[in-house]
Amino acid sequence: xxxxxxxxxxxxxxxxxxxxxxxxxxxxxxxxxxxxxxxxxxxxxxxxxxxxxxxxxxxxxxxxxxxxxxxxxxxxxxxxxxxxxxxxxxxxxxxxxxxxxxxxxxxxxxxxxxxxxxxxxxxxxxxxxxxxxxxxxxxxxxxxxxxxxxxxxxxxxxxxxxxxxxxxxxxxxxxxxxxxxxxxxxxxxxxxxxxxxxxx
Numbered sequence: 001x002x003x004x005x006x007x008x009x010x011x012x013x014x015x016x017x018x019x020x021x022x023x024x025x026x027x028x029x030x031x032x033x034x035x036x037x038x039x040x041x042x043x044x045x046x047x048x049x050x051x052x053x054x055x056x057x058x059x060x061x062x063x064x065x066x067x068x069x070x071x072x073x074x075x076x077x078x079x080x081x082x083x084x085x086x087x088x089x090x091x092x093x094x095x096x097x098x099x100x101x102x103x104x105x106x107x108x109x110x111x112x113x114x115x116x117x118x119x120x121x122x123x124x125x126x127x128x129x130x131x132x133x134x135x136x137x138x139x140x141x142x143x144x145x146x147x148x149x150x151x152x153x154x155x156x157x158x159x160x161x162x163x164x165x166x167x168x169x170x171x172x173x174x175x176x177x178x179x180x181x182x183x184x185x186x187x188x189x190x191x192x193x194x195x196x197x198x199x200x
Contacts, residue, residue, distance in 0.1 A: 004156065005115065007163040013109050015166040018057035018177065020102035020117045021050050022162060022184045027095040027121060033192050034079070034092035042077045042092070049074065049099055056106045058172055064107060071103045087197035091190075094124040118159055121189060125152050128190040131197075154187055 008016065028046055035041040049070045052062055078096040079089040086092070098120035105113035129135075129146050137145060146152055161183060169176055 004118075004159050004163065007160065007167065008114060008118075009111060011114075011163065011166055013105075013111070014057045014059060014172065015169075016111060016114045017053050017102070017106055018172060018180065019159075019162055019166060020098075020105050020114050021053040021057060022180060023117050023121050023159075024050050024053070024095070024099045024102050025181075026158075026184060026189045027098050027124065029188060029190075029192065030088065030091035030095040030124065033088040034086055034095075037086045037088070040077075045070070045073055045077060046095070046099060049103060053102050053106055054177065058174065058177065061106075067103050067106050071100065071107070074100055074103070088192075090127060091124055094120045094127070097123075121155060122152065125149075125155055125190060128195070131195055151190065155189065158184065158187075 008019075011019065024046065028043060028050075031042045031046050035043055052066060052070060055061055056067075074096060078100075079086065079092050081089055081093060098117045101113045101117035101120065104110070105117070126146050129149055129151065135142055135145065162180060165180060165183065166172075
């Protein structure tokens with residue numbers, strides 16, 4: 001078990017939900033890029049779902065049926081990579097995976113869904129690094145290369161910092177959430193302006 005996972009397992013479920021929601025917020029730019037080429041935008045759904053997950057984290061949870069309805073709406077929006085012709089579909093796909101896991105965390109109270117949510121973020125960084133440059137490496141070497149990149153180190157650092165901050169509080173309130181959002185928004189998850197398809 002890596003140090004971050006050890007931290008995550010110490011977090012109460014409401015704290016885990018806040019970390020998951022902030023991770024989805026970090027991936028919202030992926031949905032906005034995808035929306036630029038689609039007739040029906042997905043970011044309003046994401047913003048509504050993130051707000052609902054944060055409400056759970058602050059113990060002002062909505063009825064469970066609301067989270068289930070959001071999950072259904074997300075499933076309808078989720079890009080089919082075999083059918084959608086959109087350069088940013090894979091990034092939107094990962095973002096949908098993160099949000100689905102965050103909603104499942106609220107629905108089931110199972111911490112494995114937080115791990116899945118965070119993995120979706122690192123999967124996006126993995127894809128981003130490979131989109132930036134042609135890498136012809138064996139799988140183990142490729143993973144080591146990507147883990148050593150500044151963008152991946154920054155994401156792991158974000159996860160650790162937020163986890164430690166959340167562990168420092170027993171009860172979460174809106175003021176502390178504002179502090180967490182400031183920490184969360186310091187750097188973008190990925191810089192889409194650097195991608196070849198964003199400059200075509």
